[in-house]
Amino acid sequence: MKASLQAKMGQSMTLTPQLLQSIRLLQVTSLQLEQELLQVLERNPLLEQEPEDDDAPASTDAEAAAQEAAAWDELPEPMFLSGGSYAGDPDDDPTARIAAGESSDPRQRLLQQLQLRCGPRELAIAAWWLDACDDRGYLEAEPGALVARGSRELAEALPGVGADELLGVRQHLLLEGEWPGMAAADPRECLLAQLQALPDHPARALALRLVDAHLDLLARHDLAALAARLQAAPVDVEAAVSLVLSLQPHPVEQPPEPEPAFIVPDVITWRADGGWQVRLNGRSAPRLRLCAYAEQASGHEGMRSLLEEARWLLRSLGIRNETLLKTARVLVARQQAFLEQGEEAIAPLTLKEVAEEIGVHESTVSRITTGKYIQTPRGTLELKRLFAVRLEGAEVSGAAIKAMVRRLIEAEPAHAPLADEVIAAMLARQGIRVARRTVAKYREQLCIAPARVRRRERAPAPVVRLG
Template structure:
């Protein structure tokens, strides 16, 4: 064997502990940040808590802070945050190893699981499908229609991927994946996927037939009709129906319920002088500053490291606060109609659009909005609540259409409830074209019964006694 030397050129990025700290500070909640800063105050004698009425002065050189902000803003994007734009080796992404709490976003939780066994292309396709799902995990439009649109949209990021590839990825990565039924088109498809994930048995086989062929009789709880149509005994049908009722009504797995706690908003938004104002809630975390004797202490070898650590922390906190404020201002500006008029006015908005507005990467927006809350006249809500998926073929978001469906049903005559196709036609007259099936899906998500079950007879007029 002959030994030889070869020259190889490549690009790499080294994440220093300080840079990792800056990235991690973006995604910690206000409570976590407060706890960390209290520990830092106890450990570093060169830092002190600034009085509430005093704004902390920026630490270090402004140009250096800008360069550092750009450095972590251009980091390789983890696939579970990017929605599929990064096609490099997942193992090379050092930010994926940063410890973080359980995300409130089910899309992120599922993609974190998938990235352990999927390549970059599969993960990108899965992320695209999840962007097309509503909060409960159902698709916002027909799978075939979405696949055609996705193949064109992902042409640059995933060359060669067609509609059939996207449909296959939906089937084996999501529908039959870790969360069976995810990205299902309707409850029938969701239930069938969950049943396929169960061990083979005669009861499961009968349950598959009931969901696939006799969903109408199942909805009526008509066990006698099911037994007759499927040539099964009452006991067999009862066992199969019991198995079906044990399934999840929708595919999204919710995280464990946290202990009851008060929410401290990170940002406050209010309307004054005809315009929306946004500011950080400075009471959500202690404000730090360098002690008066910090510069004199830099002459001591043992203190120089503590001074550098303090300066970097203050700089990182400044970057975090500036990024949070810029993001919140953009969200409020883009969702003014929602804040003023309610759910029906929420506009379609994605991470990418906000990232372009503030001149940062999608990963930065995702980190800074996770677990952060904004106080508004409409209530306190997570910043991610201000994002909304655009319904294919419509200029409004799926959340807005769902709110319109709820309002139309609430205002319908009790004796003449609106059928799904009538609601679709009423929305079309407002310029919002959605399929009857989409209306039915939103109605089911709102736990509203079909029109025939909502009908209530008109109350008879009171009798008039003459004489």
């Protein structure tokens, strides 16, 4: 056997504690950020809190955020989680140096778990699949179309990648992985994956047959028809149905979070000088800066790592604030009509449109708007509230049409409630063409009964004459 030495060049991005910390700061809420910064102040003596009345300019690290924001957003999201090596102490968990708590992004949490049992190539493919999933964990397109797209997009980073490898990673690492059903194409595939992960049992075998071919009957709760189709006893069918109903409806099950006792707005907007002004709420989290003796401490071996940590934290905070302010300005500019006129004037707006305008990835916009609030003359609203989906075939958003349906029903004559088809016709006269079933869907979402029920509820009680 002849030994040989070969040199190879490649590009990869390692998973460092600093990168993980930056992502956390991008997506945490104002209350979480305040708690984390107070913890950092306690353990890092090179940082101090700026006085509230201090008008001095921000630190140099924070000022550099605008230049570094562009480079930050060029990171492949979330494929930078390449499973690279960590050059420090092997017994030191990198995530232990980050403030306590898990990421609110389920994809990132899952990738961190997958790092323990797969290599960088499989991890990169898994990250690509997760990036093609919605917030519930379902694929946003057909697996076949995604495989064709993935083969093209990953060809340069992963030479030789093909359909078999892509499908294999999806099957073994995601569908059958730590979170069974992740990256499923539909609820049927998700439920089947969860059932396959359960121990063998007669109820499980019957549940597999039920989910595979008879989900329509399960949705109608037709146990008699299910028993006939499955040729099983009703008691066995009930056990199988109970097993299916115990499964998660979506691959991603967000952990319940306690409702905050109060809301601190991250952004404030108001109308002045003929336009809308937007600024960050400086009181939502403490402002930090380097201590006066921080630079002198750089010559001390034990303080050098603390100084590096402090600088990276200030830089990450600057990037977070810059991204939040840019996003809020675009949202306010696009939804001026909503802020001035109300619910019916909310315009169609998507994460992708905002991301393209400020030059970032749409997942960055999703993270920076989750759990963040803006104080407006119409009250304090979640930033996500300013996004609206365009109704197919219409020039207005579905949220605006829902508000119009509510207004028409509230103003209807008490003795003649408006039927869904009448409401659709009234909207059509205003240039908004929607189907009757669309009106019915929005009415149900508003918890409003059909016209015949509203008429019966408003009907006067019969008069009973005595004698």
